[in-house]
Amino acid sequence: MRDFYLMVDCNNFYASCERVFAPRLDGRPVVVLSNNDGCVIARSNEAKALGVAMGEPAYKREDFFAKNGVHVFSSNYALYGDMSARVMQILGRFADETEVYSIDECFLLLRGLSTSSLLRTAREIRRTVRQWTGIPVCVGIARTKTLAKIANRLAKKNGGDGVCLLEGEEDIDAVLQGLETGDIWGIGRKNAQRLSACGVHTALDLKGQDDDWVRRHLTVTGLRTVLELRQIPCIALEDTPPPARSLVCSRSFGTRIQNLASLEEAVSAYVQRAGEKLRRKGLVAAAVQVFLETNRFQPGPQYAGSRCRALPAPTASTLDLHGPALEILRDIHRPGYKYQKAGVILLDLSPASGRQLSFLEPHGEEKTRRDALMRVMDRINTVQGRGTLTLAASGLGKKEWHMRQERRSPCYTTSWTELPVAR
Numbered sequence: 001m002r003d004f005y006l007m008v009d010c011n012n013f014y015a016s017c018e019r020v021f022a023p024r025l026d027g028r029p030v031v032v033l034s035n036n037d038g039c040v041i042a043r044s045n046e047a048k049a050l051g052v053a054m055g056e057p058a059y060k061r062e063d064f065f066a067k068n069g070v071h072v073f074s075s076n077y078a079l080y081g082d083m084s085a086r087v088m089q090i091l092g093r094f095a096d097e098t099e100v101y102s103i104d105e106c107f108l109l110l111r112g113l114s115t116s117s118l119l120r121t122a123r124e125i126r127r128t129v130r131q132w133t134g135i136p137v138c139v140g141i142a143r144t145k146t147l148a149k150i151a152n153r154l155a156k157k158n159g160g161d162g163v164c165l166l167e168g169e170e171d172i173d174a175v176l177q178g179l180e181t182g183d184i185w186g187i188g189r190k191n192a193q194r195l196s197a198c199g200v201h202t203a204l205d206l207k208g209q210d211d212d213w214v215r216r217h218l219t220v221t222g223l224r225t226v227l228e229l230r231q232i233p234c235i236a237l238e239d240t241p242p243p244a245r246s247l248v249c250s251r252s253f254g255t256r257i258q259n260l261a262s263l264e265e266a267v268s269a270y271v272q273r274a275g276e277k278l279r280r281k282g283l284v285a286a287a288v289q290v291f292l293e294t295n296r297f298q299p300g301p302q303y304a305g306s307r308c309r310a311l312p313a314p315t316a317s318t319l320d321l322h323g324p325a326l327e328i329l330r331d332i333h334r335p336g337y338k339y340q341k342a343g344v345i346l347l348d349l350s351p352a353s354g355r356q357l358s359f360l361e362p363h364g365e366e367k368t369r370r371d372a373l374m375r376v377m378d379r380i381n382t383v384q385g386r387g388t389l390t391l392a393a394s395g396l397g398k399k400e401w402h403m404r405q406e407r408r409s410p411c412y413t414t415s416w417t418e419l420p421v422a423r
Contacts, residue, residue: 003233004118006108007140007148008091008125010084011156013104014042017083018073020134021412021420029070033058036252037074037406074408078386082413086133094125099237107145109237115165122163142166145235146228149185150175150203169231176203176229186225191218203229243349244281249274250343256295257339263292264326268394270344271325275318278346279378284314286348288321290328295340305332308347316352317370318377322391385415 010016014032019025029050032042040056050068052061058072065072084103092098095108110118122139129137139162140152147166154175155164166172182192184203194217200206206214207229214223224234249270257263267290278285291306307328315321325344380389410418 002143003109003111004113004141004143005145005148005233006095006110006118006122006125007101007145007152008106008108008129008137009140009152009156010087010104011136011138012042012044013084013135014073014075014080015044015047016135017076017080018071018409019044020083021409025071029068030073031065031070032073032075033407034075036254038252041075072407074405076405076408076411078411078414079409083133083135087129087135087137090129090132091125093128094121097237107148107237115167119163119165122165123161126162136162138162138164140164140166143231144228144233145237146185146225147172147231150179153183172229172231173204173207176207179203181206184225184229186221187218191222243351244283245347245349247274247277247281247283247285247346247349248343249277250291250341250345252341253339256298258335258337260330260333260335263329263333263339263342264393265395266342267325267329267344268322268391270342271322272318272391272394274344274346275316275321275374276378276381278316278349279352279374282352283349284316284352285321285346286311286314286350287346288324288328289345289347290325290332290342291345292329292332292339292342294337298338298340301337303334303337305334307332308345314348314350317374318391319370319373321346322393326393383416385411385417 012030015030018030018032025044027046028044029046029052030044031040031047031052033039034041037058039058040052040054040061043052043054047070050064050070052064052070058065064070080103087104088098088100088106091106091108095110097109099107101107110121113121118141122141125139126137129135138152138155140148140150140155141164142148142151151164151166154166155162166175179202180192181187181195181200181203182189184206187195187206195201195206198217200209206226209226211223211226214226218225227234251266251270253266257266271288287308287310289306289308291304293304294300294302296302309324309328311320311324321344329342377389381387410420412418412420
């Protein structure tokens with residue numbers, strides 16, 4: 001009995017989240033659109049079977065969607081993030097060692113289980129996640145993370161019970177023979193092109209190369225991947241993500257904006273959101289950057305501006321971040337352009353606790369009041385829904401700079417005002 005990695009991947013995650021609260025959509029084609037209802041970013045199996053491609057502009061397929069009964073949703077990241085957290089919490093019940101790899105993927109490390117126990121656990125994971133959240137998942141099992149990713153790919157395609165174990169050398173080689181190098185986790189398109197030029201086309205071709213050859217063409221990082229194809233674990237779980245060095249909050253506008261007042265409202269809203277994220281992570285920022293840009297894909301004059309400013313002292317207070325951000329915006333704004341996007345980037349992040357205080361930052365009672373105000377704002381917005389308590393500078397009501405989300409489903413799990421009603 002040896003250690004095995006499980007790669008658990010939610011099937012068509014965004015589309016599956018929409019179906020959880022609309023079970024009438026089971027068996028029907030579903031697609032989810034990107035910000036501002038732009039392109040297709042998620043598809044149910046039924047939508048894939050109709051030939052709907054990832055990245056397709058939605059406006060070009062409106063007639064097709066209507067004709068074929070495709071249900072179209074705006075992206076609802078609050079719902080998807082909450083459903084992801086629920087899935088990951090369940091997976092943590094099955095293993096002490098886990099790595100949340102993305103919003104819909106998680107690695108688990110199980111030690112000392114027999115093959116039958118591994119398969120039984122994988123099937124129990126699928127059953128539990130589906131029963132408790134409504135989200136279908138597939139499970140790939142192998143001795144290494146790289147092979148577990150490949151096994152998960154097979155679990156989705158084979159039409160079986162959604163579980164695939166890759167263990168025997170002959171079975172693994174048969175799978176690798178049919179896998180292009182570009183489909184190997186960590187190789188990428190550019191490396192695949194380089195390998196193809198050298199006559200290495202499949203994962204099995206790559207597995208059989210000499211270590212020195214691999215290191216020369218793919219560096220030591222690529223060698224780790226090749227060793228993993230040989231069932232030699234080289235890529236450990238990252239149970240603690242590396243500390244973030246920056247935090248971004250940006251959006252494309254629902255319509256192109258010219259006037260500075262609307263841009264100030266948008267940046268004010270982005271600063272508040274960035275501050276919320278910063279405090280939730282227990283971090284402070286030492287610098288703030290604001291950027292502004294037109295749509296380079298549209299005809300007309302183009303402009304992009306960006307500027308960074310160091311803060312007097314590291315902070316997580318929205319009030320301390322807001323003033324410098326608006327000053328930067330006014331500096332980089334140029335009249336006469338139709339702006340498509342703006343954003344706020346918080347830089348030089350560090351833990352809020354254990355840092356050395358600066359003479360330039362608020363102390364004593366003033367600092368206590370500011371910290372308490374931020375806690376109250378965060379608490380109210382958590383309980384009553386995001387945006388309940390905001391900076392006045394971000395404006396009230398529907399704004400032209402707000403993202404288009406004409407087909408967004410309710411935030412069933414994160415907003416008291418949008419809870420599903422039982423009848």
